[in-house]
Amino acid sequence: MKLKAIDISRTASASSIIFDVLRKAIIEGEIAENSPLRQDEIATLFNTSRIPVREAISRLEEQGLVKTQRYKGAIVAGLSAPEAAEVFDLRALLEPEILRNAVPRMSRDCLAEARAHCQAFSDSDSPMEWGDLNRVFHKTLYSASDLKFFIEVADNAMDRVERYVRAQLVISDGMERAGIEHFAILEACEMGDGDRASLLLRDHILGAKRSLLDHFPALTSRQDG
Amino acid sequence: MKLKAIDISRTASASSIIFDVLRKAIIEGEIAENSPLRQDEIATLFNTSRIPVREAISRLEEQGLVKTQRYKGAIVAGLSAPEAAEVFDLRALLEPEILRNAVPRMSRDCLAEARAHCQAFSDSDSPMEWGDLNRVFHKTLYSASDLKFFIEVADNAMDRVERYVRAQLVISDGMERAGIEHFAILEACEMGDGDRASLLLRDHILGAKRSLLDHFPALTSRQDG
DNA sequence: ACTTTGAATATTGGATACAATATGCGATAC
DNA sequence: GTATCGCATATTGTATCCAATATTCAAAGT
The missing domain is CATH 1.20.120.530 (GntR ligand-binding domain-like)
Structure with a gap:
């Protein structure tokens, strides 16, 4: 069988799409340093629940692009x-x-x-x-x-x-x-x-x-x- | 007022505790390479739902310690x-x-x-x-x-x-x-x-x-x- | 006026419930 | 016997709901 098959299992999940978009926005400076990332707001933008947003933010934090404080949320990390x-x-x-x-x-x-x-x-x-x-x-x-x-x-x-x-x-x-x-x-x-x-x-x-x-x-x- | 106060807002969340424990287990080799990390199993171990487990796994992936495939789950990443x-x-x-x-x-x-x-x-x-x-x-x-x-x-x-x-x-x-x-x-x-x-x-x-x-x-x- | 208090609202963290997909196994066709 | 199919189960991804905490702001006391 000859089809131009793509590996659907590697299709992006909601959380990885959100991660990519947020990452791009942050590194390009579209979101100012210390701006908070509101889960609800982002979830609404992407038409998802907050769950994938939270996973995306967790990854961003691991990359050092945002800083989070418990119950206070994430802000864009800036550098001195x-x-x-x-x-x-x-x-x-x-x-x-x-x-x-x-x-x-x-x-x-x-x-x-x-x-x-x-x-x-x-x-x-x-x-x-x-x-x-x-x-x-x-x-x-x-x-x-x-x-x-x-x-x-x-x-x-x-x-x-x-x-x-x-x-x-x-x-x-x-x-x-x-x-x-x-x-x-x-x-x-x-x-x-x-x-x-x-x-x-x-x-x-x-x-x-x-x-x-x-x-x-x-x-x-x-x-x- | 003089109390030995600790910053409770920096108390560890469930997801960060799970992340730390999993990270330690992986880097110490307690979990073999390519072993799957079952969300349910881990959630049961920590008496939580799968939500914080998933966030922990997202972070581990961002650190390169596990690899995930959509709907298949995470396995411990090995190196050639x-x-x-x-x-x-x-x-x-x-x-x-x-x-x-x-x-x-x-x-x-x-x-x-x-x-x-x-x-x-x-x-x-x-x-x-x-x-x-x-x-x-x-x-x-x-x-x-x-x-x-x-x-x-x-x-x-x-x-x-x-x-x-x-x-x-x-x-x-x-x-x-x-x-x-x-x-x-x-x-x-x-x-x-x-x-x-x-x-x-x-x-x-x-x-x-x-x-x-x-x-x-x-x-x-x-x-x- | 200034500070303090407490309730209303906003926001996050996590649990439960449901949907989508993968996996294993038995049944069936050949 | 082998290959394929289809269902049952397992597992992950996401939505919805509840609990915990932060923030705001008005009211009361000084």
């Missing part, structure tokens, strides 16, 4: 400047390792896709997109790596600071600089020079950290949910 | 040899950084406590304790560090491999070697030599990785839940 700095330090440690591992495994297609994303990022003048384009570029580079666990941790780290990165790209001259650095990293990858790509990436992340810390007060005062 | 190796590589990257950060911040008390744990580990001839004593020694060293996020990630990494580390300590000569290496690391800390402690720790972890990989087939065939 030193905490954000620490997350960047972790990224600066992990992501270069991932990239070094990925470079020798990159296919022609993968490199082409990365270049496309890199160009799109550089060309875009729509601030709303920058965050996505930035992340998708990094993600594409790492996708060739087989360090699943490293990637998982790096993803979580990025989740925690993406909000600030987005705001920083808009406020500062971060966009131009990031574009240039991305091309340099990409070129090292294309040359097959993992060590160089790795070093450039490290500098890229630490540069972003510095820039972020410089603008941190301005970033956290912006409420936008 | 390369996956375990990757987790050790992550530890070898993170924990030395944590220790380097911690060393200059260690109080006399902290060092004394670490030495006590180190001695206890070295002296113990009760295999059941080894895993705990090992972890508590490492934890004490890191406790002086202010890298909360690094520690969080390192903890999760250790959670995922602790089962194997425990088994390996029992099967191989890992115990003796670990004891010696612990003392060397501790001495470097006592001398205030963070770089040296950091290097020794890295070697310690990579040595454990090597030893673990050598024994991996034997470790994973042992079922004990």
Whole structure:
């Protein structure tokens, strides 16, 4: 029998859908730091009971994206400047390792896709997109790596600071600089020079950290949910 | 008014208690890999409904300790040899950084406590304790560090491999070697030599990785839940 | 006015009830 | 005997309901 079957058992449950949507909203900064997440309100939005909402919130808490207090509910977790700095330090440690591992495994297609994303990022003048384009570029580079666990941790780290990165790209001259650095990293990858790509990436992340810390007060005062 | 008040709002909820107990049972290897976690069974054990059990399982999944399939339930997640190796590589990257950060911040008390744990580990001839004593020694060293996020990630990494580390300590000569290496690391800390402690720790972890990989087939065939 | 108290409301945590799906087993057809 | 089907049971996912706690606000006392 020839059918294009999909594995229905891996279909998303209500709670995982809600988790994904809330996660996205939080990391993109659509819900302001310290905003409460009301179970009832969310349940109504998704036309479900509060049960799957609660499970989604439990997972978000485990990811460090919200903080909950018994009988008081969950609020979006924010970071202090030193905490954000620490997350960047972790990224600066992990992501270069991932990239070094990925470079020798990159296919022609993968490199082409990365270049496309890199160009799109550089060309875009729509601030709303920058965050996505930035992340998708990094993600594409790492996708060739087989360090699943490293990637998982790096993803979580990025989740925690993406909000600030987005705001920083808009406020500062971060966009131009990031574009240039991305091309340099990409070129090292294309040359097959993992060590160089790795070093450039490290500098890229630490540069972003510095820039972020410089603008941190301005970033956290912006409420936008 | 002077009372030794405790913050009751931070009292543990049923779901967090269940989470803690399940987590402990899983990382200590009391529940075998791939064993199913039956919601009803667990709920009965704790005299609760399945609701808090489900929240606990959601969190465990987010931590990578169990895998779930829709309508089929959760099973304890196991690691392949390369996956375990990757987790050790992550530890070898993170924990030395944590220790380097911690060393200059260690109080006399902290060092004394670490030495006590180190001695206890070295002296113990009760295999059941080894895993705990090992972890508590490492934890004490890191406790002086202010890298909360690094520690969080390192903890999760250790959670995922602790089962194997425990088994390996029992099967191989890992115990003796670990004891010696612990003392060397501790001495470097006592001398205030963070770089040296950091290097020794890295070697310690990579040595454990090597030893673990050598024994991996034997470790994973042992079922004990 | 300021503080305190207590009741009304809002919100969360958990239990029970029901729906959807998986699993095991016997019956039937071949 | 083997394969397939269909029902009974087991298990999970979600909705509804109740209990516990937080929050708000008006009333009363000072």
